[in-house]
Amino acid sequence: MTQRAPIRVGIMGFGQTGRQIFELASRSDDIEVVAIADIGKPEILHYLLCSEVEQPERHRLEGNFLVNERCRARLMEIDRPAEMPWDIFGVDIVIDSTGKYREREFMASHLQNGAPRVLLRTLPADHIDRIVIPGLNADSVSVDDRMISAGSATTSALALLLSSLGDRFAIECGSMTTIHAFTSDQALQDYAGSDFRRSRSAAKNIIPNTHEASLWLGHILPAFDGKILTSALNVPVQEGCLLDVNLIMRDADVEVEQINEAMRAAAARHPDIIGVVEDPIVSSDVIGNPLSLLFDAKGTIKAGANTVKTLSWYENLGHAARLLDVVRLYHALDQQQEAA
Numbered sequence: 001m002t003q004r005a006p007i008r009v010g011i012m013g014f015g016q017t018g019r020q021i022f023e024l025a026s027r028s029d030d031i032e033v034v035a036i037a038d039i040g041k042p043e044i045l046h047y048l049l050c051s052e053v054e055q056p057e058r059h060r061l062e063g064n065f066l067v068n069e070r071c072r073a074r075l076m077e078i079d080r081p082a083e084m085p086w087d088i089f090g091v092d093i094v095i096d097s098t099g100k101y102r103e104r105e106f107m108a109s110h111l112q113n114g115a116p117r118v119l120l121r122t123l124p125a126d127h128i129d130r131i132v133i134p135g136l137n138a139d140s141v142s143v144d145d146r147m148i149s150a151g152s153a154t155t156s157a158l159a160l161l162l163s164s165l166g167d168r169f170a171i172e173c174g175s176m177t178t179i180h181a182f183t184s185d186q187a188l189q190d191y192a193g194s195d196f197r198r199s200r201s202a203a204k205n206i207i208p209n210t211h212e213a214s215l216w217l218g219h220i221l222p223a224f225d226g227k228i229l230t231s232a233l234n235v236p237v238q239e240g241c242l243l244d245v246n247l248i249m250r251d252a253d254v255e256v257e258q259i260n261e262a263m264r265a266a267a268a269r270h271p272d273i274i275g276v277v278e279d280p281i282v283s284s285d286v287i288g289n290p291l292s293l294l295f296d297a298k299g300t301i302k303a304g305a306n307t308v309k310t311l312s313w314y315e316n317l318g319h320a321a322r323l324l325d326v327v328r329l330y331h332a333l334d335q336q337q338e339a340a
């Protein structure tokens with residue numbers, strides 16, 4: 001039997017997400033990371049990767065190549081998409097996980113430099129071809145999509161929760177607060193930044209923050225357009241996030257157990273993406289969880305006749321796994337087109 005050629009992936013931004021993508025790809029049998037662009041030095045990128053994976057000895061630095069038994073990825077010290085020659089590496093897709101280049105003009109630079117598609121790790125800043133959330137709208141993708149986003153970890157978790165409940169119950173409106181692990185763009189000590197509260201130390205504060213999910217929800221789930229307020233509280237926790245969602249239900253007779261049952265049914269439909277936890281877990285228990293949404297059955301409560309509050313857990317690894325799901329989705333589309 002002939003072996004299928006792996007999907008050739010380029011990564012720009014070898015931070016937490018980029019490294020998780022690399023590690024997941026290195027353990028897959030269908031994806032090969034062939035080039036990585038980052039402002040960091042190869043020695044430091046290799047060092048950071050090895051500091052967090054289970055078998056660091058698998059990953060060797062050979063000159064400017066990051067090598068393991070699955071792939072040989074060229075590390076390029078580059079800071080702009082326009083400078084990265086993706087065509088040399090014959091990539092099928094580039095994942096931009098810098099968080100810096102969310103505008104169309106930068107995505108276009110990836111395409112002009114030979115990437116057939118570019119997939120953003122986070123929400124875009126402009127209108128792009130598609131926002132794809134596995135488990136939700138994967139069937140909407142088109143082979144013509146070039147500029148794609150897989151949403152953010154928070155947006156995916158929220159959209160999956162709303163769609164699972166919205167399929168069963170009429171929801172008037174609601175609000176989401178993500179109690180979010182600190183991110184690398186926050187300062188450890190008080191440090192003047194572009195925003196007042198985000199200029200305060202991430203290590204010792206609960207920092208109220210805006211969240212863009214509400215702006216894009218209508219693109220992913222039109223029924224919820226303009227109905228959900230979103231915000232964040234960044235807390236001094238390194239990994240593990242909690243989605244606190246309050247919903248106003250149209251019918252007063254929706255009970256807690258019906259909500260939990262709807263989520264158990266959603267988890268049964270999408271076991272690799274949604275889970276339900278019945279145990280009294282805390283944030284560190286979700287570190288390393290590859291799901292996009294872990295619904296907390298013990299967290300569901302009802303207030304008055306129509307208000308339901310839910311809790312769900314997630315962390316960045318689940319989002320890295322979904323990014324690779326999106327890579328596979330487009331590859332399958334290309335193959336179908338080639339076969340037709």
Ligand SMILES: NC(=O)c1ccc[n+]([C@@H]2O[C@H](COP(=O)([O-])OP(=O)(O)OC[C@H]3O[C@@H](n4cnc5c(N)ncnc54)[C@H](O)[C@@H]3O)[C@@H](O)[C@H]2O)c1
Pocket residue numbers: 012013014015016017018037038039040078079080097098099100121122152153181183184185316
């Ligand atoms: N991790 C999370 O939970 C989370 C949540 C929401 C948003 N984000 C955002 O998503 C983005 C990626 O997440 P992450 O956790 O992997 O972040 P990260 O900071 O760990 O990684 C970003 C990587 O991109 C590289 N980079 C930065 N500017 C670059 C440039 N101009 N050219 C090339 N490389 C560049 C950095 O060196 C770093 O390796 C960040 O902007 C982050 O703030 C992350």
